[in-house]
Amino acid sequence: MAEAARHDKTARQLRLLSDALDSGRLGPVKRLINTLSPAEIGNLLESLPPAKRKVVWGLVDPEDDGEVLVHVGEEVRESLIADMDEDELVAAATDLDIDDLADLVDDLPDKVIEEVLKSMDRENRERLERVLSYAEGTAGRLMNPDVVTVRADTTVDVVLRYLRLRGELPEHTDHLYVVNRRHRLIGWVALQDLVTHDPSTPINRLIDDNLTAIHVDEPAEDVARKFSDHDWISAPVVDDDNVLLGRITIDDVVDIIREQAEHQALSAAGLDEDEDLFSPVWRATRRRMLWLGINLATAFLAAGVVGQFEDTIHALTALAVLMPIVAGMGGNAGTQVLALMVRGLALGQVGASNVRALLWKEVRVALLNGLGLGLILALVVLLWFHDLGLALVITIALTCNLLFAAIAGVLIPVTLKRLGYDPALASSIFLTTVTDVMGFFTFLGLATLLLLR
Template sequence: MADETTSPEVEAETDEQAYQLDRRAISAILYALDVEDREQLVELLEPLHAADIADLLEQINPFDRRRLILLYDREFDGEILSELDEVIREEVISILNPDVLADAVREMDSDDVVDLLEDLEETQHDAILGALEDSDRVAVQRSLTYPEYSAGRLMQTEVVMAPEHWSVGEAIDYLRSQENLPEQFYHVILVDPRMHPVGNVTLGKIMASRRETPLRELTESMFQVIPVTQYEGEVAYAFNQYHLISAPVVDEEGRLIGMITIDDAMAVLDEEHEEDILRLAGVGEESSLSDRVLETTRQRLPWLAVNLVTAVLASLVIAQFEAAIASLVALAVLMPIVASMGGNAGTQSLTVAVRALATKDLTGANVWRVLRREVLVGLINGLIFALVMGLVGLLWFGSLHLGYVIAAAMVINLVVAGLAGTGIPVVLQRIGVDPALASGAFVTTVTDIVGFLAFLGLAAMVLL
C-alpha cells in the first residue's frame, strides 16, 4: 500500500472546530440570558441550524436551559425538538409553553413526530397528538402500529409514484399538476397495477429525457424494496451496501405504502454504530451525556456486576494455588501480566469478529479460515511476548524456570484468546444473542481463568 504510513491528520485539514459552536457565540448567548435581552437572543440564534441549537441546549446547564427556552419562547420550532437528545427533550417539553409546543409539533414532519412520541411518557402523548391536524394525526397513529425500530416507523408515507407504462411527458405533466409534492423527493417510483413497486426513476433522468421516452427505460439499476417490518439496522445496511438514495417500503402483500430516504438511513447507521461501541464497552446502550447521575449509575452497574462475578471466578482459580504463591511470591507479582495480555489479545480478536459479523463479512463461508488466522496470530504474538516475558522473568527474578513457565503460559493464553475472541461472538450470534453485548464478559472470563490457571498450574508443577 503506497500510503499506509501517512496519517490522515497530517494531510487533510482536520479542523476539529469546523462545525463546533464557538465559545464566544455561547458566551454572547449566555449574556443575553443574563440581561434577559430577548431581541439579542433571537438575533444570535437566528443564523444557527436547529441541530446546533439543540446541541447548545444539551451542553448548557439545566438552569440556563430553562431560561433560554422561556426567553426564546415563540421562536422555538419543531426542528429543534427533533434534534434533541431524548432526556433533554423530555425536560424541554415540560418547560415549553403548551401553545408553543403545539405550534412546534404542527410544523414537524410526520416521521419526526413519531420519533418524538416513541420517547415520551404515554401521558404526554395526548397533548402532542391533540396538537396535530386530523390527517397528520391519522398518519402518525398508523405509523405507531408498526413495530418499534422497523422500516414502518422510519418511512414517510408521502411518496411520488407513477404507473409503469407512463412516459416522461405524462410524468412531468402529473408532477406539475400536483399541489402537495413532498418537501424532499428525488425519484418517481414506478408501480404496476397491483401497486407493487417495480423501479425508481431519478428526477434528473426525467428532466434530461425526451417527453415520449417510456419511464421504464430510465429505471435505476440499484433498486431495493424494503418490507415494512424489517429491522431498521437492516434497512441502513441495505442503503450502505447498495448505495441507495431512496427505497420504497411495501406491506405484506408487496404493495407500496411509503418510502425511506438515505438521510434517515444514515441517522440509523450512526445510531447502530453508537450502540455497538457502547455495548462493547459495557455501557447501557441508550446512554448519553445528558443522562443524570443515577440513570447513568443504573446503566453501568449490570456490566460491572458481571465483571465482578468474572473476577471472583478468576480469584477462585488463584485460591487453588495459595500454597505455591506463599512459597514463591514472584508468582503473585507476575500472574496479572499473563491474564492482562490474554484479555487484550482477546478483545482485539473479539472486536474484529463483532464488526465483521455486523457488516456480514464473517459468515459460514469463511468462519473456519478466520478462526485459523486468529489462532495463528495469537500463536505468533504469543511466541514473541513469551520470549520477552521469559527474559523479564529470568532477569528480574533470576530464575530460568520461572522464565519458561511465564513464556509457556503466555503462548497458551494468547492462542486461547484468539480462539475465544472469534469463537464466542460467532456462537452468540448463532444462538440469537447480540455478540456486541455479551462477548466481552465471556472472553475476558476465559482469558483470566486460562491465564491464571496456565501460569500458576505450570509453576506449581515445574517450580515447586
Template sequence: MAEAVRHDKTARQLRMLSDALDSGRLGPVRRMVHTLAPAEIGNLLESLPPDKRMVVWGLVDPEDDGEVLVHVGDEVRESLIADMDQDELVAAVEDLDIDDLADLVEDLPGTVIDQLLHSMDRENRERLEQVLSYPEDTAGRLMNPDVVTVRADTTVDVVLRFLRLRGELPEHTDHLYVVNRRHQLIGWVALQDLVTRDPGTPINQLIDDELESLHVDTSAEQVARQFSDNDWVSAPVVDDGNVLLGRITIDDVVDIIREQAEHQALGAAGLDEDEDLFSPIRRAVRGRVVWLGINLLTAFLAAAVIGQFDATIEQIVALAVLMPIVAGIGGNAAVQVLTLMVRGIALGQVGASNASILLWKELRVALINGLLIGALVGAVALLWFGSWPLSLVIAAALVVNFCSAALAGVLLPLLLKRMRIDPAVAGTVVVTAVTDVMGFFSFLGLATVILLH
C-alpha cells in the first residue's frame, strides 16, 4: 500500500510529463515543473532519458537552477552543467548556502569558480574556503558557517531586540549559540525559550550547556548517528579550542542518511551510487565490468575445485546435477548471516566482545537449518536418483556447508572491517566464494570417498 501511493503519484506525473513532451506542448510541462520543489525536480530529471532531460532542464525556473543542481547525482549534474553557459551557472549558484556551494564547487568548470569567487564578498569567500579546507564527509565540510551568536550577560528582551534588528535567521535556526569574547562556545539558548520566557529573564539562566557539540573532524556517519540518537534539528561545530565554526542542520543529515542507505544497497551489487539510470553505455560498462571480473575470479576458484573431481563426476553424473544446490543454498544462508552482521557492525553493536557468542549462536542455527534442509534435499535426491548413499552424501554436505556459511558470515565481515574494507560492499563476494568452494568440495569430496568405494 505505502509503495503504491508513492508510485502512483510520481508515475502519473512522469507519464503526464512524458506525454506532454512527446506532443511538443511545453506549456503544461513548465507549469508542472514550477509547482515542484527543487529536490522533486532533481528526481524528475534523473528519471528522464538525456534528450528529454535537457528539454525539461530548459524549462526550470532559473531561480531554482542552483538548488536543483545540489539535488541530483554527479552524472546527471555533469550533464546539466555542460548545458549551461558561464553566466547562467554563476547566477544559479551564487545565492546558494555555503554548505551547498561547497558540495557543488568541485563539479564546476575552473572559469566559473574564478568568476564566482570574484562575485562573492570577502566574508563569504573566506567562509567557502574554510569549509573547503576540511576533508569530504566530515562535519567541517557539512557545516554552514552562518550562525547567530549572543552573549551570556544579557536578557531575553535585549536578544529579541537584536534579532528584530538583524532580520531573517538562517534556515532551521532552533537555537542561538552563546559564545564568549574569543568566540568559544559556552552553550545555547532555544528559540522556544525566547518566546515563552519573561522578557526580563537573563540569558544566563536559559543556557543549556548539557547538549554536546560536534568536533569539526567528526565523520559524516557519526554526525548522522548523533543527530538521530539525540533527535537534534541542528548542532554546533567547534574546533580543538572549542571555537564555534558553524552549524549542521537536519536537512543535510537526512540527505546523508539517504545516501548511506543507497551506498550500501548499490555497493553490495558493485555499483557506484552516482550511476545514473540513463548513464552512457560506455560508462555503465566500465562501472560494472570490474565487479564482474572480481566475481569471475571466485567463480574460477569454484570451477577449479570441481575440476579436481572430474573423474568422480564422470562416473556419477547425478553429482553434477545436484552440486549447484549445495553451493547455492549455502550461499543464501551465508548472506543471511552476513546481512545481520553488517547491520550490527554499522550500528556498533558487534565487536570483539560479543563475536564469539554470536558465532556460537549462528553455528547452532546453521546446524538446525542444515539438518532440516539437508533432510529435505536428501529425500528429494532419493526419490530422483533412488540412491541412499547419494542422498546421505548430499545431506551431510549441506550440513557442512551451512556451518561454513555461519563461520564465513560471522568472521569475514569482522575481518574485512579490520582490513578497512567495507563489509557491506565486499561481504557478499567473499562469503559466497567460501560457500561455493566448501559446497563443491564437501559434496564432491564426500561422494568420492563414500560412493566410489
C-alpha cells in the first residue's frame, strides 16, 4: 500500500510534467522543476526520453546545473554535457564544492577544466589538484579538503570566538579537528560538546582521541562500511604520517551505498549501474549483445551435451519434453544460493573460515529439496507418461542437479572473489552453465544407461 501510494505520487508528478511538455506549455514545467532539489531534478531527467530530457534540461536554473550533473549517472551526464556550451559548463563547474568538482572533472572537456582552474584562487586550485592526485574509488577522491582545525591548548571560549570570526562552516560540520603544529591529527571535538560546556573548559578535556581516521588510499567501499558500522556523520582523512588532508561526509557515503547496491543488482544481468534508462538504441544493443553473446556460447556448450544423446531422444522423445525441467530447476536453486553468497561476500561475512560450513549446509538443503520436489516431479511424470523408470530417472537427475547447483552456488562466487574478480558480475553465467550442462548430462545419461536396452 505504502509502496503504491509513493509510486502514485511520483507518477502523478511525472504525468503532470509529461502532459505539460506535450502541450508545449513550458511555464508550469519550469515552476515545477524549480521546487525540486538537484538530486530530484537529476532523477527526473533520468526518467525522460532524450527529446523531453533536452527540453527540461534547458529549463533548469543554471545555478543548479553543476549539482544536477553530479547527481546523475555517467551516461545521462554525458548526454547533458553534450547539450551545454563551454560557458555554461564553466559556470556550472565553478559553483561546485571541491569534492563534487573532482567527481565531475573526468567528464568535462579539457578547455572547460582549464577555464575553471583559472577562475579559482590558488588555495582551491591546489586543493582540487590534491584531490585529483588520488585514484578514483579511494577516500582521497571522496574527501573535501575544507576542514576546520583547532589547537589543543585553548578553551571553548577562544574556539567559539574564532568560529564567529571565521563565519560559515563547511556543510555537515559536526566535529572540529584538533591538530598539532605539523597538521597531524590528534583528535576531534564535537560541536555538541562546544555548545554544552562552559566557555572556560579547556579544549584538551573535550578531545575525543579515540577516533579512527580514514587513510587516504582506503577503498570507497571500506569507507562506506565504516560509516555504517560506526554511525558516523563525518570522518577525517589522513596520510601515512597522520597528517590531516580532509574529511568525508555521510551524504557522499549514502551515494556510494546506493551505487554499490545498484551495481550488485544490475551486474548480475551484465549491466552497468551507470546505464541510462533511455540510452541510445545502438549503444544499448552493442552492450547487451556482448553479454548475450557470452551466454550464447555457454548455451552451445549445453546444446553440445544434448547433441551427444540424439539417439536416446529419438528413441524416447519424452526426454526432450522433460529435460528443460531438470536444467531449469538447477538454475533456480543455484541462483538462490548465489544471491545469499554474493550478499555475504559484499558484507564480508563469507570467507575461507566458513565456506566449508556453508557448503555443508547448502548440500543438505539441496538434498532435502531434491527429495521433496523429486517426489512431486516423479508423481507428475508417472501420471503423464505412465513410465516408472522415467519417473525414477528424473528424480535422481533432479536431486543430483540441485546438489551441483548448491556446490556451484557456493564455490563460484568465492573463487571469483579470491581471484580478484567481482562475484556479482560473472557468477550467474558460470552457474547456469554448470546447471544446464550437468542437468542435461545426468538426466540424458541416466536415461541412456537405465531406460534404453
